[in-house]
Amino acid sequence: MHCNQLRSSHMMSDRLVSALRLTCGTGLFATMATCAALLAGTSPAAHAAPQAAHTAVNPARAALPKLELTDDILFQVMASEIGLQRGLPGNAFRTYIALARETRDPRFAQRATEIAFTARAVDQALEGARLWSEIDPAAAAPRQLIQSLLISTGQWDEVEPVLAAQLNRAPPAQRGAAILLLQRTLSRSPDTAGALGVLERLTVKDRQLPETHLALATARAANKDNAGALAELDRALALRPHYEPAALMAADLRAQENPEAAIASLRAYVQTAPASIDARLALARLYLASERVDEAQQQFEALRARAPNDARVALALGLIQLQQKRYREAEAELQRYLKLAQASKMDADTAYQGLSQAAEEQRDYKAALAWIERIDDERLATATQVKRAQLLGKLQRLDEAQAIFKELGEETANIDDPERRAAMQASLRQAEVGMLLEAGAIDRARARLSALLEAEPNQPDYLYELAMVEERAQRYDVMETLLNRFITLRPDDRQGYNALGYSLADRNTRLQEALQLLEKATQLAPEDPYIMDSLGWVKYRLGDLQTAADLLQRAYDKSPQAEIAAHLGEVLWQLGRRDDAKRTWDKARRLDDESGILKRTLERHGVVLPE
Incomplete structure (x- = not known):
């Protein structure tokens, strides 16, 4: 036509x-x-x-x-x-x-x-x-x-001449900035090797600029070449010793492999550039990550002395203190940030989130709710509403909480992309069920998922989530039936094998069946730390303590979680390595001092960890 x-x-x-x-x-x-x-x-x-x-x-x-x-x-x-x-x-x-x-x-x-x-x-x-x-x-x-x-799409032969022409239009004084912009443009491609090649070719005559080496370092890091990235950053700093972005990136990369080397490099930079706020903040974070609290505190004091009215410093210090669970100090800094931000009309929502988190972790849920309700950034609307519902759940205002989830669920119908819509619906459903379980409302959680299953009896996600609810209710026969249906519908999904195998191991029953299930899960996802944890736990139940310890250590190294640490400590204790076990449990407490499995483990062994 x-x-x-x-x-x-x-x-x-x-x-x-x-x-x-x-x-x-x-x-x-x-x-x-x-x-x-x-x-x-x-x-x-x-x-x-x-x-x-x-x-x-x-x-x-x-x-x-x-x-x-x-x-x-x-x-x-x-x-x-x-x-x-x-x-x-x-x-x-x-x-x-x-x-x-x-x-x-x-x-x-x-x-x-x-x-x-x-x-x-x-x-x-x-x-x-x-x-x-x-x-x-x-x-x-x-x-x-x-x-x-x-x-x-990585069609470099066609786009490279266009990018070269754009770069060559930049005035000499702005060429360094143009090269950094070029790198950011190229970073949109999933072909990181191809993007690096283009950047290298287009900047071959610009190696006298520190920005070139920073751009190349960023591209090499995206290509998982940290050693090459560090070499480029060293060249950038040789050309411009006070080049803060290069110093910060170098410290960040070194921290992944060698925290002490990262601290040394950043400490040397701070000595040459004592006025650098961001470098001192980064150094303080590295000290805290290495549990060198006194040295971190020295950097905090230096920051307060050098920038007493810098809102960025107050916000950064508040968030760092919050991460360290030093709630009073965090609240003081975040409140100070709000006063400074008000004068300069800076964003307050990050501070509101931090203050809400501090209140929540101190179990002052009313205060946490009041802070979260002050957030007005539309980009945070969904996350804010989910957090409101979770806090209402902790206050046992369950009808209000579920009404929020219902409204959010109705809004997802307007998402055009089917995959994104389904992912959002799943996230909201899981958040609602999690809220109900945390509130002890197991019957409500069961009713919510049962209604969904009635409409779609063979929907695997609903089966799995309802199985987890029944496990919480200790209705293990129902849980096993649901998980077996899930495995039948999704035979290549590791979740079903892991959940059922771990449940059997944790209850110390049908251990050979649990082992077979977890070996199948391992075949499907050999590097999954949660499956390693489950397999380590069943090995412990079967008496293979050293294999269990090795698996649990690998799992913890991949994903430092309180539950994994509690399991690892248990096995170390049984191996007679009691000091190692206590240190491991102490790490678990730092990760999550509300962990139920950690509390039960410590009570069972009569261990009281020092404050």
């Missing part, structure tokens, strides 16, 4: 009547608005493209052809938009591309590009953007989108 082909008015009227019948009800007004928007030079908001495609949503009027809105064009636009509403973006894309080629109107090419981008059809999005740019060479948006798509 082509818009320049003549149609009889009778035939077109019949087709338009058919199209209108299709749109009656929910889609008519949206579809008519789309037609009007396209011919007015704007884009339909319901199918918005990325920012790059919106920077020039009104193509230059001088470039637009004189186009009559014929019945044929109107029909094709309406049919395409109806197809979009019914989940058929491919047909809509092809129609708009054909219209753009026939009419040479950039608005149709733009719409085709938006549809393809929203559908994550990269090849079609490139086709649309290229046609858009061909029709309207003055428009910046399609060129930006083409570049972004080429980078994201």
Whole structure:
């Protein structure tokens, strides 16, 4: 169907009547608005493209052809938009591309590009953007989108000359900043090796600039070449000894392998640049991570002395103190930040989150709720509402809490992307069930999941989550039935084998069956620390203490969790390594002093850890 082909008015009227019948009800007004928007030079908001495609949503009027809105064009636009509403973006894309080629109107090419981008059809999005740019060479948006798509798909031969031209347009005084911007642009690609290669080639004559080496270091780190990244950072600091970003990144990389080396390098930098606030903060964090509290405190005092009215310092100190569970000090710093931030109109929401967390961890749930309700950043709206519901649950205001989750669940229906919608619904459901279990409302949690299962009896996620509720209720026969159904439906999912195997091991029953289940889980995910923990636990139950200790140590090294540490300490105790066991349990307490399994373990052995 082509818009320049003549149609009889009778035939077109019949087709338009058919199209209108299709749109009656929910889609008519949206579809008519789309037609009007396209011919007015704007884009339909319901199918918005990325920012790059919106920077020039009104193509230059001088470039637009004189186009009559014929019945044929109107029909094709309406049919395409109806197809979009019914989940058929491919047909809509092809129609708009054909219209753009026939009419040479950039608005149709733009719409085709938006549809393809929203559908994550990269090849079609490139086709649309290229046609858009061909029709309207003055428009910046399609060129930006083409570049972004080429980078994201690693089409380096085509995009590298474009990036070289952009870099060469930078004035000499701004070339270093342009190289750092280039690296950030390239970092959007999953092909980190290809991105590094482009950066190396385009900056081959810029090695006298410290920014070049910082950019190369960042690219090498993204490519998992920490040694190469550190070598580049050393070159950057040789060229500019007080180059703070390079010093901070070098310390961060060294800390992953050798915290003491990181401390030494950052301490040396602070001596040469004593006014660096960020370097002192980073050094204080490293000291705390290494449990060198006195030296960390010295840095805190130096920061307060050097920047008593710097809001950033107050916020950073407050968050660090919160991380260390020094709640009074954290609250004082965060309150001080709020006063300083108010004068300079800085964001307060991070401090509100910190103050809410401090109150919650001190079990002052009313105060925590009051702080969280002061957050007004729309970007944090969902997370804030979830936290409100969780705090209401801790206050036993369960009807209010569940009402929030219900409202949030209804809002997810507006998410266009099916995968994202399903992930959000799962996160909200799990958060609601977790809130109910923490509140001791097992019957409510069971009712919530049972209602979902009644509607979808073979939905594996509901089966698994209900099994965890029944495990909490110690209804183990029901739990095992649900988990076996889950395993039947998802035989390649490690969760079912791990959950059932661990439950049997923890109850010290049917240990050979537990071992088989956990060996199967290990085959499916050999590096999963939680499965290592479960397998270590069943080995302990079977009396293979050294193998258990080795597995649990590996699990803890991969994921320092209080429950894993409690298990590891138990095995070390049975091996006669009681001092090691106490040190391990002390680490567990620092991670989570409310851990039920840790408390039960300590009580069983009559161990009282020093404060």
